Amino acid sequence: MGHTAGHWSPNELRQAIRSGRWRGPTAGLCPGYTQVNLVILPQSLAFDFLLFCQRNPKPCPVLEVIEPGRTEPRRMAPGADVRTDCPAYRVFQGDRITPADDVRGLWRPDLVTFLLGCSFTFESALLEAGVPVRHLEMGCNVPMFVTSLPCEPAGAFRGNLVVTMRPIPSELVPKAVTVTARFPGVHGAPVHVGHPERLGIRDLGAPDFGDPVEIRPGEVPVFWACGVTPQVALRNARPELAITHAPGRMLVTDVQDRSLAVL
Amino acid sequence: MGHTAGHWSPNELRQAIRSGRWRGPTAGLCPGYTQVNLVILPQSLAFDFLLFCQRNPKPCPVLEVIEPGRTEPRRMAPGADVRTDCPAYRVFQGDRITPADDVRGLWRPDLVTFLLGCSFTFESALLEAGVPVRHLEMGCNVPMFVTSLPCEPAGAFRGNLVVTMRPIPSELVPKAVTVTARFPGVHGAPVHVGHPERLGIRDLGAPDFGDPVEIRPGEVPVFWACGVTPQVALRNARPELAITHAPGRMLVTDVQDRSLAVL
Structure with missing residues (x-):
């Protein structure tokens, strides 16, 4: 592609991340395109989590929810894969939080993915x-x-x-x-x-x-x-499994920032 | 109380409904106080319903969700009872929809209540x-x-x-x-x-x-x-049990309309 990271399209950036060529923060990349916080949870916790978001809409604005087992954000980033397209992840297992580069090996058919707005x-x-x-x-x-x-x-x-x-x-x-x-x-x-x-x-x-x-x-x-708020709530919930992006290493979507403005 | 219906406070109106003294539409009653659409569902359907609301926020703006088995809208109408305080209900059981004056007899510990905004x-x-x-x-x-x-x-x-x-x-x-x-x-x-x-x-x-x-x-x-939209979606879902208010016969809360304005 020959571009510097600063000039990648969202799809180019996601490909660079997926292939390991970019692992850094995403702030300032793909200017004008919406970056989102990622929270992935077993279906058994999904209602309570969606309710937590409904009750705390300032830190947890829900932009898209992906059905159990599916990995493509059809609305915001067609072709993307939530398991591979963040530069870094955090895996929550009970009290343990471990970093991960991708989470394909942890995938299960009952996992529900939430995309939350990011400042x-x-x-x-x-x-x-x-x-x-x-x-x-x-x-x-x-x-x-x-x-x-x-x-x-x-x-x-x-x-x-x-x-x-x-x-x-x-x-x-x-x-x-x-x-x-x-x-x-x-x-x-x-x-x-x-x-x-x-x-x-x-x-x-x-x-x-x-x-x-x-x-x-x-x-x-x-x-x-801040969209890291749900990560604190997740840690307190001690889920048997949950996955998030690493703070500042967001999923970059194809949605234009300006389309999210009201008035 | 000696008031006409037009001068009842929200709590007075709810008492009048609970005791059978008011069964009519609520439009124009308790001016300035927020009336809400009611949807009550088994917990097994609650995530999908909350997701339907998240995806269709204009017809389905969620204002409060009450935990399974609980009947008091603590945030919007302390002391109210969602089983008795609408002037009329609709009960969905599979393909059947039947009217009801109150739904105490149908209550179960797995029922989740949604309060949705009303125009x-x-x-x-x-x-x-x-x-x-x-x-x-x-x-x-x-x-x-x-x-x-x-x-x-x-x-x-x-x-x-x-x-x-x-x-x-x-x-x-x-x-x-x-x-x-x-x-x-x-x-x-x-x-x-x-x-x-x-x-x-x-x-x-x-x-x-x-x-x-x-x-x-x-x-x-x-x-x-319109907040009757979810009733159409409910009918299509053929739930073993769901309960809503009857159209135009809303739950009247203690929240002031003006507190819901932005800007």
Whole structure:
């Protein structure tokens, strides 16, 4: 293909991942295309998980659900395979969480796949509106923090809200709020602006997932609900088997970000 | 209580229904309070039904799901009982649909209850914006039509979209669209304006559910997705048992309509 990763189409990127040529974070790749969080579960847990998402729509916006045993997201990424097309996975088995490059060997006919919205989607819109996105400038993963705010539980699923943080110049905070509010299907407006300690976050320099980013003078930390939230709830549910993408290593779909805007 | 039905609080109305003093339509009662569609199903069908709702959010906006066996909508109507507090029910058993005044005798520990948004919610907002609502003026039930547009199926659930129709003076159609678009949790913006035949509707004077209403010169028929849609999908699924409210005879909750507005 001869392209650099920055110029791949979603299908080219998925092929590169499937063949082992790309294992890095997906932030900034395939600009304008929707990246999604992946959660794969046995059917016996699927109702409770879908209910957890319904009760916590800001961190868990459901974009597609794939029927038991099927591996192709027909609506969002025809031809893709959820077992191979994320750069990295996490496998949950009881208390154990192990990393994996692909999960074909774990596949079973009772596994149900959920695609959840990801805040990367509204980053194109932020950039177009003149709002800088620090982790894209720095070429690293977005910083993610587990907060002290509990989600509403459903069945075995319970846990605290996870947020992403982007430092925003104070005069652009209103713009950052209104632009992202147009994307309720991918976390929407921020959940918090300005005081990390109110979310139980002690050190913005030490994220629970992803990379720390620089906060410059005159910038305010702004927090959005994050699709890693269900991974915390999954860990607490101690499922006999569940599979997710690794934080920041998303499934990239053929859906255009702008198609998810309302108003 | 000495009140007329028009002045009951939601709790007073539910008590009147529970004790058999009110069996009529709920349109226009408890103005400003959210009325909801009710669907009660065995747990074995609950995942497929929740998925049907996720795939068809305009006709099936899920506002609350009550855990198996429980009968109180803790979030939306504390103290209410889903078995007794609708003025009338429909019981689905295979191919048979029978009416019922209450469904205590059918209750089982595996029944899951869904509360879905109802377009009555945005009618207060329409009235406040100066948009007339004909069926309220006439004191009858809103007309509902089964269209020729298929919903996206999920498991055993499939069927065509059901819509409500309100005749709107042509100069107020833009207002009717923008006002209702603010309420995505209760069907949101109309799905169609102006040509019933494009929806497969032959005779606006002969609704499939509810009552016919007058369309005056200069008025345009405007169609919104309707929470009776899942009843059509239910009928097609031939469940061994399912329970819904009777069309137009809703569960009235303690939630204020205005709390469901976005923007």
